[in-house]
Amino acid sequence: MQNAAARFITGARRRDHIxxxxxxxxxxxxxxxxEFKLAFLVHQALCDQMPTYLADxxxxxxxxxxxxxxxxxxxxxxxxxxxxxxxxxxxxxAGPRIWNSLPRGLRTLDISYKHCKTLLKTFLTRPRNAxxxxxxxxSALEILLLTYLLTYLLxxxxxxxSNI
Numbered sequence: 001m002q003n004a005a006a007r008f009i010t011g012a013r014r015r016d017h018i019x020x021x022x023x024x025x026x027x028x029x030x031x032x033x034x035e036f037k038l039a040f041l042v043h044q045a046l047c048d049q050m051p052t053y054l055a056d057x058x059x060x061x062x063x064x065x066x067x068x069x070x071x072x073x074x075x076x077x078x079x080x081x082x083x084x085x086x087x088x089x090x091x092x093x094a095g096p097r098i099w100n101s102l103p104r105g106l107r108t109l110d111i112s113y114k115h116c117k118t119l120l121k122t123f124l125t126r127p128r129n130a131x132x133x134x135x136x137x138x139s140a141l142e143i144l145l146l147t148y149l150l151t152y153l154l155x156x157x158x159x160x161x162s163n164i
Contacts (some may be wrong), residue, residue: 006027057095
């Protein structure tokens, strides 16, 4: 249905590839849209911006353990055990599973509502085999530091070459 709507809006033919049209419209594919909604709802639940009947299903690993685990510092959610595929699709199980699959930079709780939506959509629209998947999610501060480092390296190389 989504592909048909995108073809109708863009005026494309049936044989045209759909991915460029979805990117042009800034639409997420259906599976990515579901992941976006679940991850965003989990973020709202962890920030106490949801009704309690939904927020009670989401718990951080650090809230339930007396021991200090590595996952306690990464804002990872506890994923409950389910006994069938119906339970796997429930918000209480699927939400934490999607949340835990996000890179550490996206699992921060101190970002605003609007910024969270932007980061999630940017992350989910990237190609699945992008270089980002190999190096992990890079924060804006790390990109800024890398830019400064490369700029100074380039200036140093230019100075060295001008002295030759």
